[in-house]
Amino acid sequence: MFDKVWKSAAWKNPQDVWSSAGARSKAALHPVGRLRWYYKWPAHSSNLWRLRYPFTRRNVLRLRGVYNPKSLRAEKTIVDRRPVYWVLGLAALAAIAPFVESSTLLAAGAIFGIYAAINLCWMLIVGTAGIFSLASPAVVGAAAYGSAYLSIHYGLPWWALPFVGSGFGLIFGTLIALPATRLDGFYYALLTLGINELCRVYVVQSKLFGSATGGLYGADSYFPESWSENHQLLLGFYACMLLMIGALFLYRFVNGTRLGRILRAAPEKKEAFAEATGINYRAARIRVFIISSIALGFIGGFYAAHFRGASPSLFSFDVVLLMLAMIVIGGLGRAEGAVVGTLIVIFLEKYFLEWGPMRLILIGFIMMMTVLFLRNGLFGTKLQFRAWRNKKKSEFRSTRSEKGGEMLPEEATETADKDQIYFRRFDKMQRDYLKGLIDDDVIEEHRRRPLGQHSEQLERLLVYFRRAGQVDKYAITMTKPFKEYRIVALSGQRGVAPRLVDDKIYTSENEAYHAVFLRRVQDLLES
Amino acid sequence: MDWSYILLSALTLASIYGLLAIGISITWSSVGMVNMAYGLTFAVAGYGAWGVAELMVDVDPIITGVAVVAAGIGTGALAGVLVCLMTFIPIHDKPNFPVRGLIATLALSLMGTQILLWIFGPRVKTLPPVFGEWQAEFGAIVLTADKAGALVSSILLLAVTLTWLKSSRRGLEIRAMMMNPHGAAIVGIGVRRTGIYVMALTGALAGLAAVLLCQTYFVSPFSGLTPMIKGVSVALCGGLGSVSGALIAAAILGLNESLTSAYLGGQYVLITQFALIIIILLIRPRGIAGMLDKAREA
Known part of the structure; x- marks a missing residue:
């Protein structure tokens, strides 16, 4: 029997799964997550010294102070950089003015x-x-x-x-x-x-x-x-x-x-x-x-x-239309929209005077395109682009037929242990390999001798089964010594008793071992 | 000042205002868009009529008149369809459509008037007298050709439009859209197709109004502004979406306008008109015939 399994046609080289020529997972591994890059300023501790408007408790800049989890250095992040851009933009306008020749x-x-x-x-x-x-x-x-x-x-x-x-x-x-x-x-x-x-x-x-x-x-x-x-x-x-x-x-x-x-x-x-x-x-x-x-x-x-x-x-x-164009181009409901929209329209209208009606047509055209294609003006494009990208992503995900055991992006970002993301992929590939090992000969071999030395295929299956987590893991329990054995599933929690899986009573230990094996094989094939 | 004269001019003004207001009202209630390019449609129709009049040099004046009116109505309908294709079709199913539709039509009217200015120049054009040069006297009342023509043709077109809305299949579709756009869509009335019908119809109304008003005023790129504002105010006062309300409001505001210009002077017309509209709207926020809970949920 041992020889028969050892030389069976079902034997596959386990190395093939991992070799470059082997059948790799076809599902592409896309980078997932919503990580945004921020410049990290040095800080003294996680308690920040904040700049406030005088006589109020309002902050000029929204800051976040944290200790870097890897280097343990205190870091400061500017969460909302818009005030910085405002100051820089206005300062640039004020600084350029004396050097402008054109009246x-x-x-x-x-x-x-x-x-x-x-x-x-x-x-x-x-x-x-x-x-x-x-x-x-x-x-x-x-x-x-x-x-x-x-x-x-x-x-x-x-x-x-x-x-x-x-x-x-x-x-x-x-x-x-x-x-x-x-x-x-x-x-x-x-x-x-x-x-x-x-x-x-x-x-x-x-x-x-x-x-x-x-x-x-x-x-x-x-x-x-x-x-x-x-x-x-x-x-x-x-x-x-x-x-x-x-x-x-x-x-x-x-x-x-x-x-x-x-x-x-x-x-x-x-x-x-x-x-x-x-x-x-x-x-x-x-x-x-x-x-x-x-x-x-x-x-x-x-x-x-x-x-x-x-x-x-x-x-x-x-004039009313032009002013409406200014606030619409920038984006309704935003200060930066009003100012930048005004800048664009006034520049087009007052600087290219020699274009005549053409410049107003151009402004009307920009306004029209903004309204037709943008949800909330120039400064709404970022949000709109993100919404569009997320839509495309989920469309793409739903068209894919083969799943590679990977996490969904939402799940991946919320998982603290990022190794889990890769572990799931590895597990999927391993299960695919192990499914190919199961045949009647292997099951027959286990039925004859649940414990002891086994063929390579059976040993690989048993190692995989034994390594599984404790939650809902099958075990056998002895209800009457040497007479009655039953299958239970472990709860995985300390103090919570295992639950009985079914009513079947096995008369010998080996029979019960084999029943557990069969259950596990079935679970593996169904996964 | 003679009462009969005041009543006559009130009637003429009311008929033209009614023409303008019903167009705006129908557009709002059926396609859910405030058509701010109505003034542009008006100006384009005026130029269309003028172009046809320029072509007809040595033709019988009756044929010229018919051709000019037809050209005004045709160009108006064409401009209406154009407005629909550029502003209604692309965004009617996008978020925040009412505000975006309003702004898109405003942008279109900014562009359109400047293009008209670019092509035809700032000089105003005059239309030939469509209804001839005659006048009839009924006792103290003197009925001039343009007034009689305006009165008769606008009442005629209004009657035709309303009958069409009441009795035809397309009219039924439009009325279904006015009552409940979602329900209309569910029973298979195409939103886009009906939108194009509606805009063509209202454009034609604007075209006729343009030809009628340009008997007394001129055709210029900005000539559509005042009629549009008056039409919008009348529609607003009567209750957006209500045809009968628009007619009542047109009568009230026409009377107000002729009374004001007779007793106070022309420059106070807009002031008294707006005071009247504001008072009416403070009492009835959805206009004379508008129902508060039946207002169209955009």
């Missing part, structure tokens, strides 16, 4: 600052408050006209204009916030679309606001008359940058405080839930609307002081 670019830079500030406040209304208002340019225009009128006719100095403008913004903002208490969504958007046109038609036809001169000019300005033109441009650029930084702080302030958090808890279509938890989201929305309107009025007053007046083009439909 077109400098003037465009100043316009960029003003429009970025307007768009940030508008983003507060559209993104944070969730009121789709198209009347924000009208608030700026109304404040600019009002303060320019007061400056021309009552000699208001330039430094008072933004504050007077804020007052106008408050009044105008309150007026147009009135319908927002009752209307929602598109009804409000459509209503506010008309308000711009109303203002434009009124201003163009009104003698009071310079219908004859095409605007209201002659307001007091902050540019000193004695300075050269280039210096005046530089001053204007820096003043507008300051305005934009102010708007950025307002954005951060509204979004980071209680007001912003309340509104984040009540996004569109989840208002009912927020209301049920005691959030008065309507009041919060109106408050943000009015705060932004005051800020927009401030910007309007600044506009009048910067351009020495106001013109009806502030209210024109094309």
Whole structure:
């Protein structure tokens, strides 16, 4: 019998499985996991020294301090690097300005600052408050006209204009916030679309606001008359940058405080839930609307002081569309989206003046493509790409027919012991090999002699079975000495008794051993 | 000021506004998109009619009139289909469609008006008088050709459209979409195909409105803006998605406009109009005939 198994045709060289020419696992081993790379800064301990905004407990940078599990050194990670990019970007803009020769670019830079500030406040209304208002340019225009009128006719100095403008913004903002208490969504958007046109038609036809001169000019300005033109441009650029930084702080302030958090808890279509938890989201929305309107009025007053007046083009439909393009290209609901979108649109619009209508067509085209293909503008591409990649990954996984015993990516990332990932693959290959060894001769050999010396195939199978983990491992138990044996499965836990597998009673020890072997063989073939 | 004159001009304005508003209203309720390129459709239709009028130099004025109206309606329908293909078809099943549709149509109208400006230049064009040059007097009322024509043709087209919506198979599909888009899709009404019908229909309405309004105003790249804003306000005031509401609102706002321009002056028209709309919307947030819970869930 021993000889018969030893020389049987079923014998396979066990080395073949691992040789390069052998039948390897065909399932590709893809790198899995969501590990992201961060630069590790040195630190003194896991307790970090954090930079805070003065008089608050708010951090400037979100840091994480940990001890490196391998080297045991204290490390510091900047989790959110956006503030660093903001500072670097703004510093670069401020540093380049004195070296810019072209006066077109400098003037465009100043316009960029003003429009970025307007768009940030508008983003507060559209993104944070969730009121789709198209009347924000009208608030700026109304404040600019009002303060320019007061400056021309009552000699208001330039430094008072933004504050007077804020007052106008408050009044105008309150007026147009009135319908927002009752209307929602598109009804409000459509209503506010008309308000711009109303203002434009009124201003163009009104003698009071310079219908004859095409605007209201002659307001007091902050540019000193004695300075050269280039210096005046530089001053204007820096003043507008300051305005934009102010708007950025307002954005951060509204979004980071209680007001912003309340509104984040009540996004569109989840208002009912927020209301049920005691959030008065309507009041919060109106408050943000009015705060932004005051800020927009401030910007309007600044506009009048910067351009020495106001013109009806502030209210024109094309300007509203361009400003919408700015916030849409960057991505709704993000400060960086508003600023970068403004940068792109203003650069295209003011620098390539000789292209004529072509540049507006180009801007419209960019806006269109952004809306058609991107879910949330330029700054939403990262998330959108990840979602797309995950979709493709899972599609790919589901099309694969052969599984290599590997873990799913989600499982692999959550497993602490990464050796398990490779162990499963190894185990799968080994089981495939062992399945090929099982035949009637091997089973017959085991039936005759469960213990003692065996052929190579049987010995390999037994070694594999014996090495299995304790959980649900088969064992035999003696119910009556030398008369009754039964098969049990171990629990694998200390203090938890093994459970009986079936009712069968075996009369000898060898018979029971063989029954366990048969069960294991069946489990192996089924796996 | 004569009451009959005011009523007559209110009626004319109401018929044109109704034409504009019903287009916007039907678009919103059936395909779920606020069509901000409606003004562009309007301007394109105006240029289409003008182009045909330029071609017809030595033709009988009646034939010219018919051709110009037909050209306006045809170009309008074509522009509507174009808007549908560029903005509705690509994104109608993507997330956040209502906002994206609004922005896409705005972008399209920015592009389109600039392309018109590029091709035709900023100079305004005039259409030939489609309805001839006559006037009829009924006692104190003087009915000029353009007013009578506008009144008759807009009422005619509105009646034809509404009958078509009520009685034809396609109209049934569109009404099913207006009631419940998901249900319509389940019983086999193609969303995209119906979208194209709807946009062609509303484009044709805009085209006719363009020809009618350009009897008194001019054709220019930006000429569609004011009609669109008025149409949107009327549709909003009447309740988006409701045809009867749009007609009532058109009547109210037309009366308001003729009263304001008669007693206060032309520059206050928009102000009184918006004050009126805001008051109406504060009382009824979904418009005159809109139902709060029947509002279309985008």
